[in-house]
Amino acid sequence: MKTVQQFLNDHKLGAAFVDMKQLIGIITADMVNGLKGDKDALRMIPTYIEADNKFRTGMKVVAIDAGGTNFRAAIVMFTGDGKMEISELISSRMPGIDGEVSKDKFFEIMAGQIKPLAEKCEGIGFCFSYPSEILPNKDGILLTFCKEVQAPGVVGQQVGKNLLETMGMSGKPIVVLNDTVATLLAGKSKAFGKDYDTYIGFILGTGTNTCYSESNSNILKKPELDRSRSQIINIESGSFSKVTRSDIDDAFDKTTTNPGEYAIEKMTSGGYIGGLSLTALKQAAEENVFSEKTALAIKSLKELSTGDAGRYLTNDGSPRGILAEKIHDGHDERSVFEILEAIIERAGKVAAAEVAAVVLKTNKGNAKERPILVTIEGTTFYRLKGLRPSFEKYMSLYLSGDLKRYYEFTEVPQSSLVGAALAALIE
Numbered sequence: 001m002k003t004v005q006q007f008l009n010d011h012k013l014g015a016a017f018v019d020m021k022q023l024i025g026i027i028t029a030d031m032v033n034g035l036k037g038d039k040d041a042l043r044m045i046p047t048y049i050e051a052d053n054k055f056r057t058g059m060k061v062v063a064i065d066a067g068g069t070n071f072r073a074a075i076v077m078f079t080g081d082g083k084m085e086i087s088e089l090i091s092s093r094m095p096g097i098d099g100e101v102s103k104d105k106f107f108e109i110m111a112g113q114i115k116p117l118a119e120k121c122e123g124i125g126f127c128f129s130y131p132s133e134i135l136p137n138k139d140g141i142l143l144t145f146c147k148e149v150q151a152p153g154v155v156g157q158q159v160g161k162n163l164l165e166t167m168g169m170s171g172k173p174i175v176v177l178n179d180t181v182a183t184l185l186a187g188k189s190k191a192f193g194k195d196y197d198t199y200i201g202f203i204l205g206t207g208t209n210t211c212y213s214e215s216n217s218n219i220l221k222k223p224e225l226d227r228s229r230s231q232i233i234n235i236e237s238g239s240f241s242k243v244t245r246s247d248i249d250d251a252f253d254k255t256t257t258n259p260g261e262y263a264i265e266k267m268t269s270g271g272y273i274g275g276l277s278l279t280a281l282k283q284a285a286e287e288n289v290f291s292e293k294t295a296l297a298i299k300s301l302k303e304l305s306t307g308d309a310g311r312y313l314t315n316d317g318s319p320r321g322i323l324a325e326k327i328h329d330g331h332d333e334r335s336v337f338e339i340l341e342a343i344i345e346r347a348g349k350v351a352a353a354e355v356a357a358v359v360l361k362t363n364k365g366n367a368k369e370r371p372i373l374v375t376i377e378g379t380t381f382y383r384l385k386g387l388r389p390s391f392e393k394y395m396s397l398y399l400s401g402d403l404k405r406y407y408e409f410t411e412v413p414q415s416s417l418v419g420a421a422l423a424a425l426i427e
Helices: 004-011 020-036 103-118 159-167 179-190 247-253 263-268 273-286 292-299 306-313 330-362 379-383 387-398 415-425
Strands: 061-067 070-078 084-093 124-128 132-134 140-142 174-177 198-204 208-215 230-234 372-377 407-410
Touching: 004 273, 004 330, 020 330, 020 387, 061 103, 061 415, 070 103, 070 415, 084 103, 084 415, 103 159, 124 140, 124 159, 124 415, 132 174, 140 159, 159 174, 174 179, 174 415, 179 198, 179 208, 179 230, 179 372, 179 415, 198 330, 208 263, 208 330, 247 263, 247 273, 263 273, 263 330, 273 292, 273 306, 273 330, 306 330, 330 372, 330 387, 372 379, 372 415, 379 387
Parallel strands: 061 124, 124 174, 198 372, 372 407
Antiparallel strands: 061 070, 070 084, 132 140, 198 208, 208 230
């Protein structure tokens, strides 16, 4: 039988085969090229939201969180001492999630829920977690729906403008942003009274993305911007594909709906780690890493979710899921464990490179008393066994010595709602 280590070495699968310095260099170069407008680089989408400005207190705004299957909204206000007050929270299904709706019906459903709140508030922050082009007036044009929302007439429309017009409130200020930007801003709610050098938002859940504050003078594709100011850039880092992958990654990639795209997301995020793990385990079964009985059982598996992989690695006495049912002796159990751990440790290292590149790009966090605040959101990051420790280990190892940077991590409950409110409150 082939050992797990031989298998991993043969396929160059694991953290040891990720050159973090090289990967960070390529990501950083891609960020710079994206700011220049290079179509083959990261998208580096301007948001026209200035993260480093203070936010207003004592002012009520509507915060909206629209993404996935859920639609939530509330009235939010921050007191003078930075405490957040949330009232009149509503929660429902996203329009179009239970069947196709027209453009007018889509906004009518939203407006019916939002208008009673908006009548009591001075502005609206709208976290709209679907691919959108953000405009200088902070509205957003929907590029495409995902997550099973069926409202094709909304594509190509300004979502903020249409919502306001449907409510009969065209003059009310509205800011449209995505969940990654909202995550960054949510960190500011925990930073009240503290002196942070800058802010980064990072999501590692079903997908992955990163955002940060960039000087307008570096956003060369937008020469009309005031060069003395700054704004949040939505990197769309999950789409980065110039990363060295194994042949296992390539084989898995061919089974996805978008082969050749989103390579870094497919190596790190909850939407893909399960499928990647199953591809690796089936290949290991072909190469006699497992006993014949276990190999046949693994080959029979049709799918494996990231949650399934995580449950198998859990040793807290809870059910270990479908994968445990396929393993027929202790040697095979250890082998499966080692393969999954190698994939997850690599995911942590690649994700660390994704964030470390942004930390270095900011050129901030050089003093211990003024660290960078990195706000992290995503169930995969917090719940997948081994991922967070790997991420933190490689961040610490790389951002040390001559590259020493000071940073802190934080998590904010209901970050999309909190960030939406702050977007409407930034001066």
